[in-house]
Amino acid sequence: NVSTLHIDKVKKKRIKKKLYTELLEVSEDNASERRTKVKKINATNLSRLQGDNFIASVNDIHLQEDFQSSTDLEEPEVKQIEALTNGKVNIAFDIDEVEEMEEIGNETHEELTEEIKLDRNENIKNSLSTPATSDHKKSKKLTLNFKMREALSKVKYSELDTAGKERSLATLLTAYIDVCVNCGFLNRAWATLNHYLNNGDVKVNDGKVFDALFSGYAKSGKIEKLLELWKIMHTFKIKPSVLSFIYRLEGIARSSKHDKDVLLNTTLRIMFDEGISINRLFTDTKWKGDTREVVLEAIRAVRPNFNPSLSKPDLNYSNPLVNHLNKTQNSNLISPADGLICIDELKLLFNEQLKREKELSVQVRSVERSQATELVTSYRNKLADLQSNWEKIIVDAFERDLARLNSFHHNVRRCCYQLNIYPYLTLLDKHEYKDIIMNEIRKLAEGSDAYCPNVSILYKELGNQVRIRYENKLKSDEGLLNKLKGVYFEYSRWYLGPRTDNCINGRQKWKTISHKYQKGPSLEFESAPWPSNVLIGIGKFLYNIIIRDIKIDVNILRKNVNNERLLPAFYTVYKYSNHAVKEEVKAHPLLARLFRGACLPFLTFNVAEVPMVVPPVPWTSLYSGGYIIAKTNFIRLPQQAVLQWERLNNLSNSQLYPCFDSLNQLGSIPWKINVPVLDLVIQIFNDGGNSKLAIPEPPAACPFQESEINPATTKEEKYQAYKKRMLIRRKKAEMYSLWCDALYKLSLANHFRDKIFWLPHNMDFRGRVYPCPPHLNHLSSDMSRSLLCFAKGEPLGKKGLDWLKIHVVNLTGLKKRDSVTERLAYGNSIIPLIIDSAENPLNGKKWWMESEEPWQTLAGCMEIRNALQCPEGPEKYISHFPIHQDGSCNGLQHYAALGRDTAGAYSVNLSPCEKPQDVYSCVAALVERERNKDAAAGIKIAQVLEGFIRRKVIKQTVMTTVYGVTRFGARLQIAKQLKDIDDFPKEHVWQASTYLVAKTFASLREMFSSTREIQDWLTESARLISQICGQNVEYVTPLGLPVVQPYSRFSKVNGNNKASTTSNINCHYGMDMFERPNVMKQRNAFPPNYIHSLDSTHMMLTSLHCEQAGITFVSVHDCFWTHPNTVHIMNKICREQFVSLHSQPILGNLSKFLVEKYSYSESDDVLYEPVNITMAKHNLNKCLKQVPNIGDFNLSDVLESVYFFS
Template sequence: MYRLFRFQSQIKNGFPQIVLIDKPHLLKTANFSNIPESIQTKILIKTKQFKRNAKRFSEVVQVTNSVTSQSKVKVKHLKPNQVQKMVACKKPLAMFPKTEKSNDCSNKLSIRTISNIKKNSLKEALLDDIDEMNEDQISLLKDTEFLQTITMTENDIENKYAPGHLKGEQDIYNSIELPKSKDKLSKRERNRNIAVKNKLELKEAVKQLNIKGREKSLNQTLLAYIDLCVCCGFLNRGLAALNHYCYKSVSNKVSLKITDIRIFTCLMHGFASKGNYEKLKEIWSLLELSQTKPNIQAYAAAFECLVNKKEPCSSDILRGLYNQFLSDGFTLNNLFENCIYIGNQREQVLKAVQLLDPSFEPHLSIENIYYSCPLLDHLNSQKSTFKCPAEGLFDEKNILECARKQLESEMSTIVKVQSVDNNSTPSQKVLDYRNKLEDLQEKWKETIRNAIARELESIRAQHNCLKSYRNVNIYPYLRVLNTEQYVDIIIQEVRKLAEGSETFSPTVNLLYRNLANQVRLRYQIKYKKNTKILEKMKAVYTDYCSWYINSQNYDSQNTRQQWQQLVHKYKGIGADIEQDDKQWPSTVLNSVGKFLYNIIIKDIKIDVNIMKDHIEEEHLLPAFYTVFRGQCQHVKQEIKPHPVLSKLYQLSEPNDLIFDVTMIPMLSPPVPWTSINSGGYIAAKADLIRLPQQAILQWHRLEQTPKQELYPALDALNQLASIPWNINKPVLDVVLQVFRSGGSSKLDIPKPVSAFPSPQPILQSMSKDERSRLYKERAILKRQKAEMFSLWCDALYRLSLANHFCGKTFWLPHNMDFRGRVYPCPPHLNHLGSDMARSLLCFAKGEPLGSNGLNWLKIHCVNLTGLKKRNSVKERLQYAEEILPDILNSAHNPLGGNMWWAESENPWQTLACCIEISHALQLENPENFISHFPVHQDGSCNGLQHYAALGKDFAGAVSVNLTPSDIPQDVYSCVAAMVERERSKDAANDVVIAKYLDGFVRRKVIKQTVMTTVYGVTRFGARLQIAKQLKDIDSFPKDKVWSASTYLVSKTFESLREMFTSTKEIQDWFTECARVISQSCGQSVEWITPLGLPVVQPYNRRNKCYDYSKKSSVKMGEHFILDMYDRPNVMKQKNAFPPNFIHSLDSSHMMLTSLHCERAGITYVSVHDCFWTHPNSVEIMGKICREQFVALHNEPILENLSNFMINKYELSNYDITNDTQDMLNVFQQLPKKGDFKLNNVLDSVYFFS
């Protein structure tokens, strides 16, 4: 017999509740849950409650003579004829038993223990006064036994019971038996079951990724926090936080673990410096509690602590520590070879060791400084050939004085540069506005001081009330600098905001991070100063500068090797120069930036009547406010200044600009890169790789890579950074004259915003169409003004810096992007900019022109005009002789003559070359002229050159000048000719659009499409490119642009496939490999360049967007996004792989050329695929360039990539299944190659020309 009830699931107090429906008078409820009671309380308190959708169930009570059983099944509706089916699918309620409690809690404290801790700890007041902390570095909490440093109550305990009874979602699903049936499942049902299983597996994989990401981010956040606590002297605050997180990590199996041992050793060294051995033992206990084995750094801290104790060190304790040290497999010498020290830690550890063995002296071996790359093995055996790039420019005294000035600039973190905008004497009105602004800033400074004190007091009060000091919080980050430094940072940010664009502002999160980075930069410099790292750096850098100027007296082969030898020389004393980089996570940067910006928004006021002389009444309003702008489908919050404030800054006409020290060139040689954390500036921090904040996977790969394998890339950066520069003063004078005269559209010098006409007023008498037209014109004018203002500011910064460095010698430190492409660190004044930017720079060290130098200057001048691209070198030189009068006229009278240079493709570089030729011809013997001018050699569509070499395409190789020829081949003209050939055929066959295109298939029309083919341009993108070119042709019918562009795209791609037979196959193979890796393997695409640099594509799908604006002002977020634990963005991964891989190859070619040019003793710099050198060394550089291209492509690049992917994803070790076999097939299906002989490149004059 069956008795049927119907009931409905409801939610009460956050848990399901069964309400019987059929018999209201028998209404009863039953609460049930699979969640332990210890966690239920936590959920009720912390979890936001959501209304669940009502679910109906049917309950069956089966009664027989001997047994009564009860079961339930979920249904939407129930009919009598479905009862039997329901019975067949019933699930016994016993499947969901109430969870039993368990008190078997290993590594946990009982409730009674915690209560006792509370009672004892409440007797000890929490001393949170900063002055007392600075007086006594360990007075935050009084010394107590282990775990008495924090106060806890019963409510502080989470998850009191052992978590073994918890089951994941996958386990629950697995425990439910599927209904059995005599009939086999249909194919549709089997597919459904497989899909459900795959979905569950994916969900579980994503869940595990999320857990790992949260754990990694927590460790990084805690490491930065502990480091700050130690630096500020808040040692017990750091210990309280470590206790808190260690307890949480062991109290529950699903809690996040503390796995980074640097967190423990950092705090150990903090207490060791105070000789507090009891606290160090507590940390050691936490280390063991976290099931982490002590490393050599932990033992170093212990030895240091024993020596620093106030009472004499016990020999028994020291001997016991030593025995444990030996049992863990360490030797005494490991303490000095494998540890990183600051301050006097090394000396203190040595004292402890010599108490054990008085005769001990550390033996420090120098690290391997030679290459392990097969392409560079031959350089290891060469004798020293380093030639100082600044030879003859300085003596030792002068270079050391420049180094002193550079270090002073870095210590101040900012540099003031006089603006070139206004060179006239300011009027009295301007001076009045400046005085008002100065008075206003003084009032703001006092306001900011008070606001900071108020907010810090508020945080201290919350700490005492909420015990939030146990969590990572913002407090130490606001005490790491003195108040005046925070005031200066905010005042500089106020000026930056007030002088910003009227139409654009970065988003608030970007503003937060940029402002917090100012705090971080100052902290890093303060840290280096306090820990005596800077003292050691000054000693090493002084010796390095002396070597740099007198390198002929030493045997080092390059700057890196010399720096490593000098570091080894000083390694036995003091702090280590190279330290672990403890990055501030994005959560920290956003929290610190938000704190400071809250002061800007809430406290800084302006009198809106300040500009009105006749009104004395003060009317204060916020100086800044927030606005929300729509960007595509999103709304972005931005911060804007009050219009009165913007006008005040504008009318005061500031006569200086402020730059961060890392944004401008250096006055002395950059520090050579010797590892991923050491190089660039002397005291300031520079990043080796330019990556987004969340992209840490490539950093992880770099850390795993042996330093020796990174030497080629690091040495290329060092070589480029070692070249000193000067400002080309004659060109700068002309550019400044044009800039101050209002700019020039023809010469690409931006005009000031004041040059734009005022918009036509809109009158009520106008018609609707007229008003609509004027509104559109106003919108266009507003956009144009905003664009021009941006360009004008860029030119102002560049020219002001050029004027500031005019007459000085400077250097450009370099770093690279994730593919290995190289860039100068200073963004405004460098040789990678526009035509005008490049014309301003020349080599500081000059070289005689020699026999062919003048000819190369003339050829280069013609190359810059773009007039003779299809002509031979001989014909270009002949043309230069013909136009020599125009060249000299341009040099002697740039703005008043015939201005021949202004018609060039690159007018400013052409003018610079004209001036150099003119100066050379003034000498009786031009061969003796000392030239500082860089001559360029450009690759011929360099991306296609690499594709042709990879695929051994003969036809493609010919078209991109990989083969010898009398005249240069132009790939764009070749493709245009092939397209025209096909168009002619179609026109003969009466294809209408082909007839319309007669005479319009030009080189310029298809050039951009051909150029971007190597970068994976789509058909749609190529159609837009060609349509834009056709629209610019006045005689082409506008109504045929779209159909014509569609036709030309098809013909262009067909012609490229015909010319580069294997290029498309290689691109397709790259794309398919990337799809398999990112989609099937669920990982980002990685590879290693031929020079050993690991590359990871940083394109991922964000699993979660963190809203930093909702975090409290006290407790910061502990978790942030990390790309290594996110799912890859399949579309971006596969589309970006072909161009990124080619970019990594052209970077490898550039680096090889750089290293061999340095060994040849010639000057060399690069702009990606454009190489620069002195006129007298063009032939040498060209020969090296060709040789290294051949050497690079003689390597089995595609085969190595295939093997790397097979080994990386462990396909060789798999039990081969259908899926893994498919992946293996993709990786092994290498594109077929042609019969082109690479050695032909050695004789190609126009390979780079």
């Protein structure tokens, strides 16, 4: 029946119309007309147009017309440029400036538009008037389509994608199975592994996944399941590791089998066939619990005479810069805590520190002056009742959601086999999850009103709290803490008296002691890492409880209102920022008000944000050092940056010994609080702050007058009122942020006012060193530095008082161009002012307040006063005060030394001279010379700038040029300085800053010719490596630290690592080693990163040699600190190590490394290779080998330069 016939309806697809346009091409000889398809332009198409003469000529016409019609430049300037270019103008836009546009939020649209116009015009002038002096000009850009780029890439994109998915799945499975094993879910772990082995699109080919499950079966003695899993591993052609055999032996030993000998002999035979000896099981294995003893007993059951043969640990350096220290005797070693503390006190403090780290937080009394009024007491009581009620709600909600999650996985087919967050939520007791949530609630309520990060960051941090508690639980369960305590106590005896044996540093002693303690778990604890999408999934689960279940009664503060009206205490908001929508979590305004009104007497800090009360554990490996059990990363890296960790894990530990030892030396220095300065700062802080002295004022001090809005108010007036209100809100938020920062610093300093403390250190990916505690450390502001002193004192001696006076004069910034002798004379002449500042800081002449660094100046004045009042004379005075020696524009010093640039070396004090050379003043003089010429030529902006070319205006730009500041960023720096000059006409700020940037860069080119050549070579090398090879730029520092620049282009799917909408875990997350590099960032960052690495290398060498000389040393990057009586020793070491470092063929070694890693073989068979590919390979090879020429500066002159560091 035709009427009942079912016919599928096919939806018609709309055919996209192709758009065409007519183009008329006109040249001098003829004209031609052609028809072309219209396309949307993207970056690839844009690069293709670059070499098109037709497009270039049209652009020139438009740009000339635009330029000539601009009112930004006066007529003489236009004529000058036209004369230079014969009417043709070529403009090069800087991509960096476009990227940095997103960072500017304070300027109006008109200002930014004006700024871009000015910059374009200035770029024209600069590109014409400043010829490149470098031999390393940018290689001619080649047109490379996707296929060509893939052909050039060292690793193909398809291979990267596959490898990335396999690595992601393996890491996720390893973490998941490890967690299942530790919470007894062995069957779940087996089912999940089996699911991904047989049903997944991505291969499981990492033996660590199987080892994780082997460990579970081994602990429970389930040898049948272990052997079944072994067969599966063999089926998938995965080779067993040393750890696999350890777990197999352990499983046999713990099983109830009667034929254990047969199984043991079979296992040993298979092991020998794989080329693994019995002794190898005991050499580099990280043991857990009693596994070592169980395996050893199992082996002795069939090999009764076996004893592990363990060679002594290799303690020596293998680097030419420090090899001579291998022969050093420790006769000069002096304990940094000599005379400060005894071993019994240290043991008590160790237990106190361990207790803190187990609790994960430290409570510190706030220094905020607040009276417990009736209202404050009422707020505190209401808050206590709320929190008590919330704790019960959280436990019930957690149990409810966990049960729902478990039910979902059992009811939905196959769902329980997939990776999910359920096992991670059963690792801890439910009350521990409650504590984690309560801590997060307090943090949000106290801080989200001013600033709150994206929810993904919040989720990840909350998930990380679960991971930290889980790892601490494992360490305790496996008996690691008891063993650690024994090793630490023995190490402490050496720390307090290091001349007792032949060990020359803490690393050597710790490794020597650890070697004796072979029984039990290894001290170097390693656990399977939790990828970011796991942390985010856990955090989201816990945050759902905060958002859904935590309520507040909005009538809680109303009197005589009994009816309860509950609303969510936290809510999510969406903000548009940087072309993206951000989701944030905010506290209800009533809750924020309740927390502020309660004026809680204590602040809570994460234990890793607080200094230690005992010396840190020495760094001996990538995973052992810093805090006792709190997680301390050796290198600070984002979680997706795994390539550098890969390089570090593939190294022998001995290559990293110099880095370990430098971190250990810096962390071994005990500190104390400068109590008189602290008391004064707290007084000013509680009296409302002082902006001149950089003591932040409370937000209430921000003036605000509400604009009147009435029916007659115009739309523009409403807009201006709204804009003013937003600016005031932003100002208040900034003030509150600064006020909180000062509160944290002062409260921590007050907490440690009568204590000795230590600052564990780690480093960033370039090797730059930082203290782990972020609030109370010597890398912070002037006020923070003034609060810190060395815990160990030294007598001033003959020259110590002079160094104190010179140091105070240096801090004032008044005598930068004077010699040391003149500075000392000036210091002697102002002794009455120094004494007055120390005696009457707030009521006297207040000389110290006019200093560039007022608080450190005041601290110095007090120290000089104390020394002069010493009954036994200044020479006998015991000083705890640190003296600073600063590098003279340290980045340029390294460039000048690399290029042996005589003129540049002189300007940055590498050469001896009677008075210090000030590179900033030299550059300012060159800029002023050019300004005079331009002013005489009638250029208006040059005339406006007369009298305003000051050292301070261009200092920051000169300082940051070597660290990669862009033209746009430099312009902002100079504009800020010009705005701060009261009599400078504000309407000319942007035009003047644009002009000065060009002149400053040109002056630096003139002064530092070799610097620019080296910078250009590094920049171009990085561009070609990342663009042609498709790889991140890597290098090795002179001290052996491998560095990988972590700038990649993560796809939206892989890079965001967003929380899954279900409890299942995404099987793919972003990692830099499987993504293409961000060419722009790789290129721009290479020169500054490399100089930062050299800077850090010099600091580390100075650190290691100061330790062997027996003197105190700490650093703030290129600013070195020591006691007044040892400044001369530190200065000598500092200069010697700079010469030693730069006597190495640094650029030659770098070139050799880059050539070996990135260059292409010079193949003769290029007949079938596209010309562009051949040229690209040739350009890369040529660039990497083309090391810049160097000058004739004599490096040994640095040894005699007084002002190299001064």
